[in-house]
Amino acid sequence: MSLEIEIGFTLNGRPVKVRVPPTMTAVSMLREKFDLTGGKLACGEGECGACTVKIDNRTINSCLMFAVDCDGREVQTIEGLGSVKGLEIMQQAFVEHGAIQCGYCMPGMIMQARYVVDQNAGNEHKVTRDDIARGLEGNVCRCSGYTKVVDAVAAVVLEEAST
Amino acid sequence: MSSIELKTGEKKSGGINKVFSKKTVIGTRVTKPDAPDKATGKTIYINDMVLPRMLYGKILHTDRVHARIISIDTSAAKALPGVHVVLTGEDIPLLKFGTMRDNVPLKAGKVRCIRDEVAAVAAETEQIAAEAIALIKVEYEDLPAVFSPTEALQEGAPVVQEDHPDNRSLAYKFSHGDVAAAEADSDIVLEHEFVVPYVTHCCMGPGCAIADFDSAGKLTIYSQTQYPYNYKMDLAPAIGIHPGDIRVIQPPVGGAFGSKLDVYPFEPICALLSKASGRPVKLTFSREEEFINSPTRQPAEFKIKSGVNKDGTLTFRSVDCLMNNGAYTSWGPTTPIIQMRTFTGHFRVPAVEYNGLAAYTNSVYAGSFRGYGNVQATYVTASVMDMLAEEVGMDPIAFRLKNAQDPGEVTPQGSKLDDCKLKECIEIAAQKTDFLSKHETYAGLCKQPGRIKRGIGIATSIHNAGGAKIHKSDGCGSILKLDDYARATLITGASEIGQGIDAVLTQIVMDELGIPKADVTIVNNDTALGPWDVGVHASRTTFVAGNAALQAARAARKQILDAASKQSNVSAEEMDLRQGHVVQADNGVSIVKLDKLLRQMHFADEPELVMVSEYFEPDSELEDRNHVGNLSATWAHGAYVAEVEVDTETGEVKVTKITAVQDVGRVINRLGIEGQMEGGISVSLGYALSEELLIQDGKVLNPNFRDYKVPTAPETPEIELHFVESDCKASPLGSKGIAELPAIIPAPAIANAVYNAIGIRFFAPPLTPEKVARAIHGATTQ
Incomplete structure (x- = not known):
């Protein structure tokens, strides 16, 4: 077997250690080494956003990141957004607003949506639908036509502004 | 279980005397049962599946567009550790499949287009499979190639399929009334040509199949297919087994939109690799492979001649549709079956003829795509309707209302419009958007100074809404x-x-x-x-x-x-x-x-x-040889209005609003119907403004999301939906099919709005900024 490197990082709140080839991407590591198949390898070149995960405090196309670069970081995937008890508010909003059809892009879309709203924490009342749409422009969806996606995110903005 | 009374005939129990009011859920907003698992990443799509002992398949696609295969050397691939099977067209019997039985899973003798599959590997990992593919050496002798359907039909053109030496594939002919006499009697006759492009589905889940033969020779195939029962029939000849020996399992898929309505070579190849290896085999496309190898929407060149009298009455319509068949025949060249219905119906055309022909070329081939031929037909008809209205000095609404069909009419092809709501849709669309006043204002401002021009446009169509009887059973x-x-x-x-x-x-x-x-x-x-x-x-x-x-x-x-x-x-x-x-x-x-x-x-x-x-079984009819018959148990109409802003410096078209009015029969799931309509509108927005799979000399130039531009959230216009409910007797449920019209009508409404804004007519979508800017600063049409 070719060279592998051991890395350690926090994955969905828990410390992990794993050996990965230096050329392995983060999305492949998450899918193949941890069975976290929520994030998809749908283009492999950072154009569609289906592999979006959160690394430390920002979202990233995990197909463009080497797995070894996760070393020492905090990684959150769609599987770590909710809890065993239920759906996180953004996930719930996507369900209730009918944003999800085939759903293939949705783990990435929801991670990005959560990030967009978090970025505006405290300023929710200033967030417009255009702001939300611009925040999601790196995430391609071929089913929904985006209207219900933006509806869902706008509803979360409103709800979090009132709490 | 102690509380359960097993005695029969009991009249009273614990919940007794409770009162329950009548509550219907029909017409309400019901969320998809599978949505929570999709939102949490729990759903295991076919692309996520791993079976025990599974091997990974990979295909060697040719890099030629038309060539004789001199030799294929697979020795180095076979010798690579971890490789289980290497197959070429020489290793398997001739297994013809497809609409015209003109395709085979692995090509032997020659390749006819850039998609052609010349060898396939099954190996223990994806990486080993890819390395093995790189070790296969193919020697070719290039052959003269032909890419345009017009050239393919000329005498002496290179022959693509030996069984079709004239390069003619499917042909369609429909005629009703005396077109020549109607033309002679018409006050005004206009002729136009349109060219519609290759576009592709862009399913977010790339092509994938998992095949697993059992010891008795029966196949279980995990497939993305959207027609599993016909799929058995269509797949069987490509593998050389009985359709009854195929079990199709459909795990969740990342989109389909018509692209999975046929068998494509990678599926039988996956099955043949499983048969040869005795293992389950998974074959997945990369995004680039998906762009190059998955079917497209049917491209076509239209010549349309239309007649109208000075009072605004349509007199005749004559349509020639020339289709690029590509090297093999999938569903693309069958789309005239639906396309013709729009040319011959929904507006009253007393004399009408349609001639469709598909010509084999060394280009890629088209399949079905949401809208099925009607996307193309509606772009043409809705553009022509506006031009005819202008020619006779009528507004787009009055002209359409004058010629729109009424309830109870039967179209020349036999579509029974029992509960036709076309006029109602047009009237609501015009009223809700203040169409006439805006249309007049924008037309007046068109030639005035100013960088940003506004426009409004309408388009209408008809589509099968009670199935489509293309098989003996629907x-x-x-x-x-x-x-x-x-x-x-x-x-x-x-x-x-x-x-x-x-x-x-x-x-x-x-x-x-x-x-x-x-x-x-x-x-x-x-x-x-x-x-x-x-x-x-x-x-x-x-x-x-x-x-x-x-x-x-x-x-x-x-x-x-x-x-x-x-x-x-x-x-x-x-x-x-x-x-x-x-x-x-x-x-x-x-x-x-x-x-x-x-x-x-x-x-x-x-x-x-x-x-x-x-x-x-819907109450519908197969078409007869002359393309007459009530193909669908019911029909639906829609009228969509687009409002746009055109930046006359950059050529950028921004769609600010789509107002969609559609006959839906009866709303069952309000949330679902809205989602289908909004999603369809997005597909049509791409067709109108940004999407084109660029093919040059048979090769795909833009096989990625960077260069093939699908709409994203910021380009999405405001969308207003109006559902017209009708009394659909063919549907005990009351519902009509709804999901294709939204992908059909917006594009020509956008093109008509652009004309209203800048006075330039576009005969070849998409209206990219480059195309629009060139038209503004150069010629008057593109």
């Missing part, structure tokens, strides 16, 4: 059972590809049986379990599968109420099922809890289970 089967806890399972032939039939069928069962959403399970992913269905296409699923489910639910309901009636002094007609109870219909008082009744029925001296099967 039906769907349903099996419904209830268990001892009043949990219902509906086993349906209808596939779920994201469109939301799971929610619709759940609602129908809930409504008829008076049980909650959580107590309904839909099973629809295995041909060994499910009854026949013709697949997700032709906007047919809610119509056909919905009515099949309704029949089954009504049969189960009857059985339940008859049993309840036997035990009480209330007749079945006076009872209803509400919120898990059998109740008296007039006052809602509970007679017995449903689960209790079901146990009583089950454990009685003469036991009975509630398990029913029903089949719904």
Whole structure:
């Protein structure tokens, strides 16, 4: 077997250690080494956003990141957004607003949506639908036509502004 | 279980005297049952699946567009550790498949287009499979190639398929009335040419199949197919086995939109690799492979001649449609079947003819794509209608209303427009958008100074909304059972590809049986379990599968109420099922809890289970040889208005609003219907403004999301939806098919709005900034 490197990082709140080839991407590591198949390898070149995960405090196309670069970081995937008890508010909003059809892009879309709203924490009342749409422009969806996606995110903005 | 009374004939129980009011869920907003798992990343799509002992398949596609294969050297690939099987076209029998039986899984002798599969590998990892593919050496002798259908039809053109030396593939001819006489009598005759491009589905889940042969030679294939029962028939000849020996399992898929309505070579190749290796084999496309190898929408060149009298009456229409067949024939060149209906119907055209022809070339080939030929036809007809209106000095609304068909009319091709709502759709669309006033204002500002020009445009169309009888059967089967806890399972032939039939069928069962959403399970992913269905296409699923489910639910309901009636002094007609109870219909008082009744029925001296099967076949006709027949049990119309802003410096077109008015029969799931319409509009937005798969000399120039631009959230306009409900007698459920018109009508409405804004007509979508800017700063048409 070719060279592998051991890395350690926090994955969905828990410390992990794993050996990965230096050329392995983060999305492949998450899918193949941890069975976290929520994030998809749908283009492999950072154009569609289906592999979006959160690394430390920002979202990233995990197909463009080497797995070894996760070393020492905090990684959150769609599987770590909710809890065993239920759906996180953004996930719930996507369900209730009918944003999800085939759903293939949705783990990435929801991670990005959560990030967009978090970025505006405290300023929710200033967030417009255009702001939300611009925040999601790196995430391609071929089913929904985006209207219900933006509806869902706008509803979360409103709800979090009132709490 | 101690509280359960097994005695029959009991009239009272714990929940006694409770009152339940009538609540229908039809027409409400019901979320998709599979959405929570999709939102949390739990759903295992076919692309996520791993089976024990599974190998990974990979295909060597040719890099030539037309060439003789001199030799293929697979020795180095076979010697690579971890490789189990290497196959070429020489290793397998000639297995012809496809609409015209002109395709084979692995090509032998020659390659005809850039997609051609010359060898395939099954190996222990994806990486080893890719390394093995790189080790295969193919020697070719290039042949003269032809890429344009016009050139392909000329004498002496290179022959693409030896069985078709004239390069002619499918042809269509329809004629009604005396077109020549009508032309001679017309006050005005206009001729136009349109060219519509290759566009591709861009399913977010790239192509994938997992094939697994058992020891008895039977195949289980995990497939993205959206027509599983026909798929068995179409796949069998490509593998050389009996269709009955194929079991199709449909895991969740990342989109389909018509692209999975045929068998493509990678699927039989995957099966042949499994057969040869004795292992399950998974074959997945990369995004680049997906762009190059998956089917496209059918490109075409149209010549249309139209006649109109000075009073605004259409007199005749003559259409020539020349299609690039590509090297093999999938569903693309069959799309005239639907396309013709729009040219010949929805506006009254007394004399009309259509000639369609597909020519083999060394280009890529097209399949079906949401809208099925009507996307192209509607772009043409809706553009022409505006030009004719202007020619006779009428506004686009009045001109359309003058020529729109009425309820009860039968089109020249035999489409029965019993409950036609076209005029109503046009009137609502005009009124809701203040169309006429804006149209006049914008036209007046068109030649005034100013960088940003506004425009408004309308388009209309007709589409099959009660299935489309392209097979002898267009039906769907349903099996419904209830268990001892009043949990219902509906086993349906209808596939779920994201469109939301799971929610619709759940609602129908809930409504008829008076049980909650959580107590309904839909099973629809295995041909060994499910009854026949013709697949997700032709906007047919809610119509056909919905009515099949309704029949089954009504049969189960009857059985339940008859049993309840036997035990009480209330007749079945006076009872209803509400919120898990059998109740008296007039006052809602509970007679017995449903689960209790079901146990009583089950454990009685003469036991009975509630398990029913029903089949719904729409009242529609196959076309005759002259393309006449009521192909769909019902038809639906729509009128869409687009409002745009054109930046006259950059050529950028921004769609600010789409107002969609559509006859939907009856709304079943409001959330689902909105989602289908918004999603369809987005597909049409791409067709109008940004999407084109660029093919040069048979090669795909932009096989990635960077260069093939699908709409994203910021380009999405405001969308206003208006549902026109009609009395659709062909549908006991009341629903009509809805999901294709939204992908059909917006593009020409946008093009008409752009004309209103800048006075330039575009005969070849997409209206990219480059194309629009060139038109503004150069010629007047593009």
